[in-house]
Amino acid sequence: MGLLLLLASTLLCSCIQSGIVASQDRSFTISSVTLTIEPRNEVPRNTNVTLRCQAKVLTKDNFPLTRKYIIYKEDRAVHTETTESSDDILYRLPEARVSNNGKYRCKLTIEGKNMSSQPIKLEVTGVSKPIFHLNKNNLTEGDRVTATCSAPGESGVFGFYFYDDSVELTDVQTRSNSAQSMLHFSTLGLHRLHCFYTVDNMPLAVKSEESNKVTVTVRELSIRPVLEISPENNVYEGDPLIISCRVEPSEHIFGNIEVYLSQDGNSRWLSMGKMDTEYSMTATSPLLTFECMMTLENLKKSERKNVTVIELFSTPILTMSPAEVFQKEPLTLTCKSEIVASEKLKRADLSYHLSSNESFVSSGSGVFHVTALEKDYTCIAQARGIRKASKTLTVHPKVAVSLPNISNQSKPILGQLFYIVCRSDVGSLPITYILYNHSTKLDTRVIRLPNQTALFPVVISSAKEQGRYKCEAQNGGRRIQSEELVINAIVPLSSPTLTTVPDLSDISEGGHLNLICAVNGSPPVTFKWFREGDLQPLSTNTSTNPFKDYEIPVVSNQHSGSYYCEAYNQADNKVESKSIYINVRMAPWKKAMIWGIVFLVILLVLIASCVLLYRSKRVRVNRSAVSVWSERKPEADNEEDHSTVSNEPDVEYTEVVHPRSAEAARAPLRIGTDTVYSELQNSTHGPPGGHDYVSSISDRAHPLASLIRF
Numbered sequence: 001m002g003l004l005l006l007l008a009s010t011l012l013c014s015c016i017q018s019g020i021v022a023s024q025d026r027s028f029t030i031s032s033v034t035l036t037i038e039p040r041n042e043v044p045r046n047t048n049v050t051l052r053c054q055a056k057v058l059t060k061d062n063f064p065l066t067r068k069y070i071i072y073k074e075d076r077a078v079h080t081e082t083t084e085s086s087d088d089i090l091y092r093l094p095e096a097r098v099s100n101n102g103k104y105r106c107k108l109t110i111e112g113k114n115m116s117s118q119p120i121k122l123e124v125t126g127v128s129k130p131i132f133h134l135n136k137n138n139l140t141e142g143d144r145v146t147a148t149c150s151a152p153g154e155s156g157v158f159g160f161y162f163y164d165d166s167v168e169l170t171d172v173q174t175r176s177n178s179a180q181s182m183l184h185f186s187t188l189g190l191h192r193l194h195c196f197y198t199v200d201n202m203p204l205a206v207k208s209e210e211s212n213k214v215t216v217t218v219r220e221l222s223i224r225p226v227l228e229i230s231p232e233n234n235v236y237e238g239d240p241l242i243i244s245c246r247v248e249p250s251e252h253i254f255g256n257i258e259v260y261l262s263q264d265g266n267s268r269w270l271s272m273g274k275m276d277t278e279y280s281m282t283a284t285s286p287l288l289t290f291e292c293m294m295t296l297e298n299l300k301k302s303e304r305k306n307v308t309v310i311e312l313f314s315t316p317i318l319t320m321s322p323a324e325v326f327q328k329e330p331l332t333l334t335c336k337s338e339i340v341a342s343e344k345l346k347r348a349d350l351s352y353h354l355s356s357n358e359s360f361v362s363s364g365s366g367v368f369h370v371t372a373l374e375k376d377y378t379c380i381a382q383a384r385g386i387r388k389a390s391k392t393l394t395v396h397p398k399v400a401v402s403l404p405n406i407s408n409q410s411k412p413i414l415g416q417l418f419y420i421v422c423r424s425d426v427g428s429l430p431i432t433y434i435l436y437n438h439s440t441k442l443d444t445r446v447i448r449l450p451n452q453t454a455l456f457p458v459v460i461s462s463a464k465e466q467g468r469y470k471c472e473a474q475n476g477g478r479r480i481q482s483e484e485l486v487i488n489a490i491v492p493l494s495s496p497t498l499t500t501v502p503d504l505s506d507i508s509e510g511g512h513l514n515l516i517c518a519v520n521g522s523p524p525v526t527f528k529w530f531r532e533g534d535l536q537p538l539s540t541n542t543s544t545n546p547f548k549d550y551e552i553p554v555v556s557n558q559h560s561g562s563y564y565c566e567a568y569n570q571a572d573n574k575v576e577s578k579s580i581y582i583n584v585r586m587a588p589w590k591k592a593m594i595w596g597i598v599f600l601v602i603l604l605v606l607i608a609s610c611v612l613l614y615r616s617k618r619v620r621v622n623r624s625a626v627s628v629w630s631e632r633k634p635e636a637d638n639e640e641d642h643s644t645v646s647n648e649p650d651v652e653y654t655e656v657v658h659p660r661s662a663e664a665a666r667a668p669l670r671i672g673t674d675t676v677y678s679e680l681q682n683s684t685h686g687p688p689g690g691h692d693y694v695s696s697i698s699d700r701a702h703p704l705a706s707l708i709r710f
């Protein structure tokens with residue numbers, strides 16, 4: 001037993017093992033899926049069409065697989081089939097219709113793997129001719145008839161269209177291949193009816209040909225509405241009117257008849273009743289149109305009539321005179337009905353009422369005197385209970401111009417265009433402005449827009465002219481003149497000159513100096529004084545005269561230099577003078593001191609010469625006298641020797657005093673006595689400031705420089 005069990009378990013084991021091995025071999029691949037249409041892709045209707053789905057599956061071993069096929073039409077599954085066989089799948093479309101048209105696709109799924117065929121398009125051509133049918137052909141007005149339209153042998157989604165000749169009556173959408181519709185006819189006589197249909201065939205619909213034609217006759221019923229108006233002619237406004245609406249003949253009454261009386265331009269009926277109705281009213285001009293309508297089930301019949309109503313008096317017209325008026329001025333308003341039916345009404349029987357801004361003003365025979373104000377007027381003419389209102393007349397009284405303001409908009413520069421502006425703050429447009437100069441009319445401007453100003457271009461061409469301008473504003477008879485605007489032209493500056501006080505040749509240290517800048521042109525003038533080379537002016541000042549001075553109260557040698565001035569006025573043209581050179585001379589006391597020193601030196605030299613002369617005589621006479629001189633410094637000996645040689649020291653000074661070139665002045669000194677020259681040079685070293693002054697002067701190579709060195 002145990003042995004048997006062991007054997008069985010071994011067998012089972014090997015079986016499972018072999019099973020595992022087998023499942024490992026169940027590998028496969030879908031090689032291709034193809035969908036074809038038989039007999040062709042494009043077929044006439046009624047053909048038996050077959051869609052064939054063919055799949056090629058490759059396996060390692062030959063073993064059965066569960067294949068699931070789905071056939072799609074435009075992504076909608078239309079056929080599903082599961083099989084273990086490798087045969088082709090067939091999807092039949094017996095007697096194909098247009099509704100079978102579309103794109104088809106076949107999809108095969110095996111154990112999670114799937115594959116789709118290429119889509120393929122089936123095209124079935126042709127649809128059947130529709131059949132049209134009516135349930136009765138002989139009709140009377142108001143009757144309804146059932147029409148049937150069918151598409152024999154077709155399937156799909158349909159649209160059926162019913163026609164009376166070329167006029168579409170109705171349409172029905174359905175999945176059935178036949179449709180019914182209730183038709184009724186609004187006109188009598190013959191009607192030729194037909195239908196056609198369409199079958200949905202995405203994306204377009206296929207349209208059938210037209211059906212057979214069916215003729216119906218619609219006969220009139222003897223019954224009809226009758227409208228009567230009394231009176232019918234010579235109706236005047238205000239006359240009473242009686243309108244009646246009834247059905248004839250009244251003998252053959254069958255069914256539920258109703259009558260409605262209505263008036264054009266009025267959506268509510270005037271009256272209604274069974275078989276007949278009546279209405280009373282007062283006639284109003286100019287035309288009344290009535291309608292009498294009867295209804296009997298689906299039948300509706302009507303009769304219309306016009307009544308011409310003669311006007312008793314025409315709509316009044318409101319006019320004003322004068323046509324233009326200023327505020328609070330008297331104004332006449334006239335209200336009048338042009339036409340009065342004299343055979344019915346006397347003019348005197350008409351009364352007029354005037355109202356303004358919806359409040360009553362007065363009544364009368366049509367002429368009203370009022371005060372002009374901004375108001376809306378209407379008048380009403382009244383007679384025999386009839387009232388007629390005129391159109392609204394809006395009175396816009398004018399506002400008189402206010403005193404105009406005159407001003408210049410730009411600077412009145414001589415010879416240049418500038419503008420004079422005139423403006424009245426209030427006043428109805430248009431306003432005319434006239435510009436006068438000394439009572440002479442110059443120009444005119446008409447202002448038509450609010451906030452526009454009258455702009456007059458003016459040129460003053462001579463500096464002597466004085467413009468006296470006035471502006472006159474007027475709007476409809478009223479004139480008012482502005483104040484006078486006096487204008488003197490601004491003369492641009494010219495001929496600037498810079499002069500000095502004292503005179504240029506007379507400026508010396510310690511004195512005062514005035515730099516006077518003068519121009520031609522209109523004051524006020526702004527002057528600026530410049531020292532050449534400086535960016536900043538020395539001074540800026542404004543004067544109401546065409547000249548101005550700048551004062552240097554105490555002149556020093558530092559003030560020497562080139563100066564010029566600038567000036568400008570309202571004309572904004574800047575002018576610049578030529579520059580002048582100012583040479584500051586030495587102060588008189590310095591000159592005097594130099595001359596004093598010179599004189600002293602000459603005196604010393606003279607004394608020295610005298611002493612030498614005397615001593616030389618003494619040497620010759622008595623050599624012992626030398627002891628007096630031997631106390632002097634050894635250097636002094638040289639001086640002695642030289643001085644003995646020098647014969648004419650006075651001559652040298654005389655020459656130097658005369659102004660001449662530095663070279664010329666120095667030459668004789670070198671020739672004469674170097675000693676004297678060097679001594680004088682040393683003496684000028686005395687005041688340190690003085691030396692700087694001299695050298696700065698000599699830098700300028702001025703002819704006086706050499707003189708001042710001494």
Ligand SMILES: *[C@@H]1O[C@H](CO)[C@@H](O)[C@H](O)[C@H]1NC(C)=O
Pocket residue numbers: 046047048094095
């Ligand atoms: C289509 O198939 C039907 C039977 O399913 C057959 O009666 C008919 O004759 C076939 N039509 C054509 C055109 O072969």
Ligand SMILES: *[C@@H]1O[C@H](CO)[C@@H](O)[C@H](O)[C@H]1NC(C)=O
Pocket residue numbers: 109112113114115
């Ligand atoms: C078909 O196979 C594709 C991959 O090849 C997969 O993405 C898809 O989900 C499958 N469809 C079905 C319905 O199994």
Ligand SMILES: *[C@@H]1O[C@H](CO)[C@@H](O)[C@H](O)[C@H]1NC(C)=O
Pocket residue numbers: 137138
């Ligand atoms: C319709 O009326 C005409 C004449 O009135 C008559 O000849 C015809 O027979 C009628 N047809 C039917 C269907 O009643």
Ligand SMILES: *[C@@H]1O[C@H](CO)[C@@H](O)[C@H](O)[C@H]1NC(C)=O
Pocket residue numbers: 289304305306
């Ligand atoms: C009534 O008057 C209107 C407008 O003048 C006109 O169109 C219409 O034909 C008239 N109707 C009748 C019934 O005279």
Ligand SMILES: *[C@@H]1O[C@H](CO)[C@@H](O)[C@H](O)[C@H]1NC(C)=O
Pocket residue numbers: 357373374375376
């Ligand atoms: C009358 O009405 C008009 C506009 O409707 C208005 O401009 C005007 O000021 C009113 N006049 C008076 C006096 O109320």
Ligand SMILES: *[C@@H]1O[C@H](CO)[C@@H](O)[C@H](O)[C@H]1NC(C)=O
Pocket residue numbers: 405406407
């Ligand atoms: C007139 O106009 C000038 C310039 O617009 C203005 O400065 C002046 O105030 C005005 N005068 C009056 C009385 O309105």
Ligand SMILES: *[C@@H]1O[C@H](CO)[C@@H](O)[C@H](O)[C@H]1NC(C)=O
Pocket residue numbers: 408409410411412486487488570
């Ligand atoms: C008007 O003219 C005067 C000189 O008459 C001038 O000072 C003023 O600047 C001018 N006004 C304007 C707005 O240019």
Ligand SMILES: *[C@@H]1O[C@H](CO)[C@@H](O)[C@H](O)[C@H]1NC(C)=O
Pocket residue numbers: 450451
């Ligand atoms: C006219 O000017 C005034 C003030 O400058 C302004 O308030 C007003 O809107 C202007 N009107 C028009 C029509 O430009």
Ligand SMILES: *[C@@H]1O[C@H](CO)[C@@H](O)[C@H](O)[C@H]1NC(C)=O
Pocket residue numbers: 437438442458459460465466467468
């Ligand atoms: C204004 O009148 C004066 C005096 O008659 C005249 O000299 C001047 O040319 C006039 N100016 C203009 C711009 O008309």
Ligand SMILES: *[C@@H]1O[C@H](CO)[C@@H](O)[C@H](O)[C@H]1NC(C)=O
Pocket residue numbers: 539540541542
């Ligand atoms: C301008 O001139 C006036 C009067 O001559 C003088 O008092 C004033 O100091 C000057 N101004 C300047 C900035 O020089």
